[in-house]
Amino acid sequence: xxxxxxxxxxxxxxxxxxxxxxxxxxxxxxxxxxxxxxxxxxxxxxxxxxxxxxxxxxxxxxxxxxxxxxxxxxxxxxxxxxxxxxxxxxxxxxxxxxxxxxxxxxxxxxxxxxxxxxxxxxxxxxxxxxxxxxxxxxxxxxxxxxxxxxxxxxxxxxxxxxxxxxxxxxxxxxxxxxxxxxxxxxxxxxxxxxxxxxxxxxxxxxxxxxxxxxxxxxxxxxxxxxxxxxxxxxxxxxxxxxxxxxxxxxxxxxxxxxxxxxxxxxxxxxxxxxxxxxxxxxxxxxxxxxxxxxxxxxxxxxxxxxxxxxxxxxxxxxxxxxxx
Numbered sequence: 001x002x003x004x005x006x007x008x009x010x011x012x013x014x015x016x017x018x019x020x021x022x023x024x025x026x027x028x029x030x031x032x033x034x035x036x037x038x039x040x041x042x043x044x045x046x047x048x049x050x051x052x053x054x055x056x057x058x059x060x061x062x063x064x065x066x067x068x069x070x071x072x073x074x075x076x077x078x079x080x081x082x083x084x085x086x087x088x089x090x091x092x093x094x095x096x097x098x099x100x101x102x103x104x105x106x107x108x109x110x111x112x113x114x115x116x117x118x119x120x121x122x123x124x125x126x127x128x129x130x131x132x133x134x135x136x137x138x139x140x141x142x143x144x145x146x147x148x149x150x151x152x153x154x155x156x157x158x159x160x161x162x163x164x165x166x167x168x169x170x171x172x173x174x175x176x177x178x179x180x181x182x183x184x185x186x187x188x189x190x191x192x193x194x195x196x197x198x199x200x201x202x203x204x205x206x207x208x209x210x211x212x213x214x215x216x217x218x219x220x221x222x223x224x225x226x227x228x229x230x231x232x233x234x235x236x237x238x239x240x241x242x243x244x245x246x247x248x249x250x251x252x253x254x255x256x257x258x259x260x261x262x263x264x265x266x267x268x269x270x271x272x273x274x275x276x277x278x279x280x281x282x283x284x285x286x287x288x289x290x291x292x293x294x295x296x297x298x299x300x301x302x303x304x305x306x307x308x309x310x311x312x313x314x315x316x317x318x319x320x321x322x323x324x
Contacts, residue, residue, distance in 0.1 A: 003077065005040040006070035008033050009048050013067045014140075017049065017056040075141045079279040086281045092121040093281060098134040099126065099147040101226045103270065106246045107324065108147070111291045119283045130198075130225070138273055144284060146273045147291070150205060160273040161303050162316055163292035166324045167262040168207065169248060171234055171241040178240060179257040186214050186264055193221040193239035195230050207242060210265045231256065246324045269321065276304070294319050 008022070012033065015022040023030040041047050048063035049056040059067065085093050099108065104126060112124065127134075127143055131151030138146035139155045146152055152160050170189065172178050181188060190211065197204045211218050221239050224230050227247035234241035234256065241256075248258055272288060272295075274280070285297045299315070306312045 001040065001043060002036070003073070005036045006073055008036050009040065009063070009067055010070045010074060012037070012049070012056065013059055013063075017058070019056065071140060075275070075277070078141070079277070082279045082281055086279075089121075090282050091119055093283065094123045094125065095145075095284060095287060096125040096127065096143040097145045097147060098129060098137040098143040100131065100134065100149075101128055102244050102247055103147050104128055105228070106244070107270070108291070111287075115283075115287055115290055118286065122283050135273070138275055141275060144274060144278065145287070147270065148273075149268050149270045152271055152273045155273075157276050158273040159276050159278075159304055160271045160312075161288070161292070161295055161300065162319075162321055163270045163272055163295070164322045164324050165267045165269055166244055166246055167267045168242055168265050169245045170259040170261050171231060171243060171248060171253070171256045172259070173235065173237065174255065174257055176240070176257070178259065184259050184261060184264065186211060186216055189240060189242075189264075190216040190218050192219075194218050194242060195222045195224075195233050195239040196220060196242040197227075197230070198223045198225050206266050206268050267323075270324075292322075294321070 007026075011022045011026060012019060015025065019030050019033055023033050026033075037048065044066070046062040046066075047060050048066055050058045050060050082093070097108075108126075112126075115122075116124065125143075127137060129137070131148040132154070134143075134146045134148045135151045135155045135158065137143045138152075139157055146158070147163075149166075152158055170178065170184060178184065178188065178192065196207065199205070199208070222230075222233055224233075227243045230241050230243055231248075231253060233239070242261065245258075245262075248256070250258075272291060280300070285300060288295050288300060289297070302315050303312060306315060
């Protein structure tokens, strides 16, 4: 059994069983990958992939467990490399982050700007996706960190830390009836078509819960993952926009009226997470603290040691999260 063979089955499984695409991503040949997979299966005495002719059709039950274990082995190998790099050159390496559009567009730019100045020899890679995709990328080791508001809690093998609290605002054109209203209520919002985030994005669940608790059924006519897209359709008169307050720029969006909605919806918490067992290099600690100053090395290590949600809550009980 060779480490290369484990990498091949892992990569094939994560390229939708497309051996050609896998070969291209690994800069090798398709026949070479197919041969090595067959050699591994012959050695193990079981098929990792079911086939129809020359095409892979699905992962076998045995293959699912083998691939999962292969992923763990590959991540351990990567940790060994990280440890070696930390001691050979602590200021050089790579850092990959998965996050949502809102975080990438509004929360992270100053953090990344400072980080690049501090660590010019660290190659930084950012992936965007849904909260579920983001959590999966961190859980399977595709990225080092996941930053999101929703979805991370569904993965038990992620170490998660609270970064900051945030809430929503309502945006309308200047001639909209709500722009002249003396106070904003959920009942008033429910009377208008709503333009907001796709469910599962940027704390959408808090929004839905607030309406449900008041037995209101908002008429959501358009959803998007991108706050800038939502603002575009608000300007077109499609409906009332509900977005994260951080996603509104007082200069660029001065044609819109911004109505505070923090009393209508429960605040959400953005978290940063990484796979349990990840070796954190010095610059990774610094990135986390640059994003959330209260997450010192001591706090991060304390989080890693927590064995339950109750322990985690106790660790951060006396910390007042910043509000964005």
